[in-house]
Amino acid sequence: MLKLRGMSTFRFPSRRSFLQALALAGSARLAHAATPLPRLPTVDEETRAAAKVARLQMLFEGRTPAELAVWQKAFAAELRQRLGPHDPPARWSTALLSRKELPDHLRTEWLLTGGGVPKLPLYLLQPSPARHGPGPYPVIVALHGHGAYGHDTVAGIDDVPEIAASIRGANYDYGRQLVREGYLVVAPCFTPFGRRLDPNYAKSGKDPCAITFVRLMLLGRTLMGENLRDARWALDFALSRVEARRDRVGCVGLSYGGRMTMLTTAFDERIGAAVISGALNVMQERVEIPYSCGGQVIPGLLEIGDTPEIGSLVAPRPCLWEAGTKDALIKPDWATKAKARLAKAYAASGKPENLRFRHFEGKHAWDGVDALPLLERALKRA
Numbered sequence: 001m002l003k004l005r006g007m008s009t010f011r012f013p014s015r016r017s018f019l020q021a022l023a024l025a026g027s028a029r030l031a032h033a034a035t036p037l038p039r040l041p042t043v044d045e046e047t048r049a050a051a052k053v054a055r056l057q058m059l060f061e062g063r064t065p066a067e068l069a070v071w072q073k074a075f076a077a078e079l080r081q082r083l084g085p086h087d088p089p090a091r092w093s094t095a096l097l098s099r100k101e102l103p104d105h106l107r108t109e110w111l112l113t114g115g116g117v118p119k120l121p122l123y124l125l126q127p128s129p130a131r132h133g134p135g136p137y138p139v140i141v142a143l144h145g146h147g148a149y150g151h152d153t154v155a156g157i158d159d160v161p162e163i164a165a166s167i168r169g170a171n172y173d174y175g176r177q178l179v180r181e182g183y184l185v186v187a188p189c190f191t192p193f194g195r196r197l198d199p200n201y202a203k204s205g206k207d208p209c210a211i212t213f214v215r216l217m218l219l220g221r222t223l224m225g226e227n228l229r230d231a232r233w234a235l236d237f238a239l240s241r242v243e244a245r246r247d248r249v250g251c252v253g254l255s256y257g258g259r260m261t262m263l264t265t266a267f268d269e270r271i272g273a274a275v276i277s278g279a280l281n282v283m284q285e286r287v288e289i290p291y292s293c294g295g296q297v298i299p300g301l302l303e304i305g306d307t308p309e310i311g312s313l314v315a316p317r318p319c320l321w322e323a324g325t326k327d328a329l330i331k332p333d334w335a336t337k338a339k340a341r342l343a344k345a346y347a348a349s350g351k352p353e354n355l356r357f358r359h360f361e362g363k364h365a366w367d368g369v370d371a372l373p374l375l376e377r378a379l380k381r382a
Contacts, residue, residue: 047287048288051283051287052284054284054303054306055302055303055304056306056309057303057304057305058074058075058078058304059309060309060341062348063348064348065348065349065350067348068312068349072312072313072315075304075313076267076313079298079304079310079313080267082299083222083224083228084220084221084222084225085220085221085225085229086225086226086228086229086232086267087229087232088114088117088229088230088232088233089115089116089117091114092113092114092115092233093112093114094111094112094237095113096108097110097121103128104128104131105125105126105127105176105179105180106126107124107125108123109121109122109123109124110122110123110237112233112234112237118191118196120188120189120234121151121188121194121196122151122186122188123154123155124184124187124237125155125176125187126184126243127179127180127182127184132182135184135242135243136184136242136244136245137184137243137245138182138183138184138245138248138249138250138375139184139185139186139235139239139248139249139250140175140183140250140251140252141186141187141231141234141235141238141250142155142174142178142185142186142187142252142253142257143190143257143261144172144187144189144190144194144253144254144256144257145253145254145255145256145257145278146255146293146295147193147194148193149163149194150189150190150193150194150195150196151175151188151190152194153167153172154172154173154175154257155175155176155187156173156175158173169365170364171366171368172365174252174254174371175187177368178252178375181375181376182380183250183375184238184241184245186235186237187234188231188233189230190230190231190256190260190295191212191226191227191230192209192212192295209293211294213294213297223295224295224298228263228267231251231263232267235249235268235270239270246270247272248379248380249271249272250272250375250378251268251271251274251275252274252375253275253276253277254277254278254364254365254366255279255329255364256279258277258278261274261276262274262276262279262307262310262314265314265317266310266311266313267313272378272379273374273375273379274317274319274320275319275320275322275371275374276311276320277322277323277366278322278323278324278327278329278330278365280321280323280338280357281307281330281334281338282308283296283297283302283306283307284302285331308337308338308341309341311338311342311345312341312342312344312346315342315345315346315349315351315354316350316351318354318356318374319354319355319356320356320357320358320370320371321339321356321357321358322360323335323358323360324360324362324363324365325361325362327362327363328364339357342355343355356370358370
């Protein structure tokens with residue numbers, strides 16, 4: 001028994017009562033353990049189930065050009081709100097970083113600086129006047145996908161073995177291929193890729209797209225919005241050049257570059273034709289896989305639509321969607337649904353022939369077989 005000043009007497013339990021209490025507590029734990037807890041759905045299961053029944057409230061249901069135009073205006077307005085800031089700076093300066101004369105084109109590297117936004121590195125590929133005349137030339141905005149080398153692959157920087165291997169694996173140098181066809185090509189470096197990415201990420205094992213997306217959201221920005229701004233800013237730069245034909249502009253890209261080609265063409269009426277490669281999939285389906293890229297997330301997109309609806313904003317302009325028959329990122333059933341929704345918008349536009357699909361034998365890569373004639377018809381013969 002223990003008694004402290006100002007306190008009531010505390011009586012220690014006997015050894016027998018203490019052991020009885022321990023036994024009762026143990027039996028209670030055993031009884032609890034014998035009753036399994038109900039299994040709860042995981043967060044992945046919850047989001048997959050929610051994606052399957054996503055609202056998609058603004059699917060296009062019209063049949064005429066007028067109905068399409070009304071829908072496009074309304075859908076684009078909703079999409080802009082979800083993208084966050086994405087307008088290029090009104091005023092900016094340029095700095096020439098490098099210049100290289102190649103046998104069939106001139107490659108220059110530039111850095112654009114504008115108030116309030118990150119600096120933008122890009123390549124400008126200019127056709128050889130000896131082969132294609134003095135210009136001006138039709139313009140191509142060539143957008144790269146995921147990868148450590150950013151826009152170097154698209155520009156054809158093949159003097160580095162690792163980049164050369166990346167080019168061979170996906171036929172990735174479509175910017176260089178197109179400058180050889182007589183186009184003035186601009187290739188920006190997206191965030192968070194290439195020289196814009198902290199090199200420590202390669203050692204960390206962390207996903208830079210996911211981390212960058214989360215951090216930008218804290219600032220009221222999205223990764224898709226950032227890269228849309230930079231694609232449009234690169235086009236502003238290209239069209240400021242005396243070598244450019246301002247009325248003849250195309251946009252091309254593979255994988256994430258295809259996704260950004262879709263979005264950039266949807267929001268920039270200066271672009272007259274697009275080639276979207278390796279991106280014939282939908283976010284409603286992408287939620288089902290273990291990995292979802294923060295670089296492709298538009299907050300709240302599935303409340304109003306999906307990638308086919310963004311692609312429908314391109315109508316009636318010529319657009320080719322390339323897809324490899326062995327591309328594991330494109331699920332045939334979902335691709336069929338996406339194609340039907342795109343076709344519906346183009347049919348309503350009165351120009352159904354301007355929507356093309358090419359399913360080539362191959363994996364996740366740039367094909368270009370139908371792309372070259374489409375771009376020539378739209379940008380050189382028109």
